[in-house]
């Protein structure tokens with residue numbers, strides 16, 4: 001997720017671009033850049049770091065004159081945060097310049113072809129292929145050239161483009177990445193999101209997939225990929241700037257929950273090639289995968305919970321032994337590692353002190369380390385031997401939702417890949433798993449749309465003192481995460497227990513009215529779980545059950561039931577966690593807590 005802006009008009013472009021980027025910094029903030037055309041040359045400045053570095057560098061835009069420009073605030077995907085990887089990107093002749101939000105999935109293939117045709121690449125980004133492709137196909141007609149490259153690019157993009165020989169025109173196009181346009185101060189403005197344009201207009205056009213816009217200072221034309229003109233209606237935006245940053249949602253946490261379907265798709269789609277799984281960044285031959293004797297997953301908080309799920313998935317599917325450790329424990333326990341061990345460190349931020357220390361400890365012992373990380377160029381990403389990125393985009397709320405969901409997806413992909421290579425699943429089983437994986441985004445969407453029912457239920461429990469989450473197998477892992485979501489943002493004491501363990505002590509805490517959330521998604525454990533539900537209910541508990549569609553029997557045992565759509569036994573976490581995230585969220589909202597910034601917590605725990 002990055003932020004793009006563009007302006008063409010009568011005003012100086014640079015200050016408008018910087019102002020717009022300031023409103024989009026929540027979409028990415030590791031580097032920023034602007035390019036402005038003054039009628040003679042395209043001037044460009046880019047800088048690693050927050051936007052203020054760029055503002056200082058350009059004296060708030062004063063050093064870049066001109067009334068046509070584009071800008072970008074970056075959340076690195078391909079290539080670590082640096083001046084050279086920052087956008088915009090220019091062609092060699094400095095006659096075409098581009099900003100991009102999204103991921104070009106076939107960029108390696110395109111890059112190879114372009115290199116073969118003599119193009120030189122300066123950055124590690126996928127975006128640079130776009131500007132060279134434009135250069136390669138450019139025939140003096142920007143619209144035709146843009147449609148040509150659209151047919152060649154796979155993936156997602158929102159682009160702002162300037163062609164030097166069309167000094168009064170700004171072009172924009174999108175596919176699967178957001179883009180809006182509006183009339184600004186005596187001109188037109190494009191942006192990734194509404195906050196960047198609110199100062200200038202409240203009437204915007206939402207660009208749909210594969211639509212192209214040509215803007216001049218006093219006109220705006222919309223085209224299809226077949227260059228046909230389209231008529232569009234503007235939409236009036238009533239939000240204030242604060243609400244607009246959150247996309248109209250009340251909190252970043254809710255917005256990020258709603259971003260899960262897209263984040264999940266972004267995480268799996270570049271790694272699915274037909275009916276095979278390709279994780280190039282693993283950089284492991286089939287022989288190396290076959291020779292793994294043990295996996296050790298090390299992480300903190302929710303990332304650890306994703307690891308607990310992965311133990312069941314990897315052991316079940318790929319039949320490889322998995323140990324899961326809290327990084328804060330692992331780093332001091334002198335774990336036994338040999339050359340057959342692969343260490344997997346999971347981290348959203350890539351900066352968690354304990355996880356980083358665990359990585360260094362593992363490397364010192366000679367182990368190979370794979371990082372599953374969200375922030376490109378973070379310490380864990382840099383120091384791991386190999387990195388598999390989750391493409392969740394920036395996560396602002398302290399309580400993780402979309403990054404956790406993407407960690408699960410990355411781990412499922414790994415399990416499927418290992419299972420296929422190690423021969424523990426058949427071709428047809430793999431195909432079925434891939435089908436199930438592709439269905440997850442829509443299923444998550446469906447569950448999110450059921451939020452009112454969960455909100456109503458949550459409102460009844462605002463005064464709860466203790467909540468227990470119980471489950472077996474993967475359902476225990478889901479319970480761990482459900483419980484953490486609730487307690488960290490609502491300050492209600494909550495515990496997750498392996499349901500079979502209850503009777504060894506914890507059940508004494510159950511009394512009249514205690515809320516117990518029971519997760520029952522594992523068919524082989526369903527009957528056992530039903531017994532556990534009865535056990536707590538007969539001691540006075542009020543039971544909220546989360547189970548698979550069709551498991552109606554639970555209606556008799558529990559007080560309130562939430563059904564999740566059908567998937568295979570390994571992927572249920574991705575669905576069952578959604579109502580639990582919503583439950584924690586609505587309890588927190590109902591209690592008037594600071595949802596996005598809970599007390600005593602930080603987004604990234606960089607101290608021990």
Ligand code: M6R
Pocket residue numbers: 300301302303346347348349350351352355398399400401484488601603604605
């Ligand atoms: O950035 P990381 O994934 O390494 O962070 C790990 C934990 O600090 C994090 O998951 C934390 O538990 C969150 N507050 C959970 O919502």
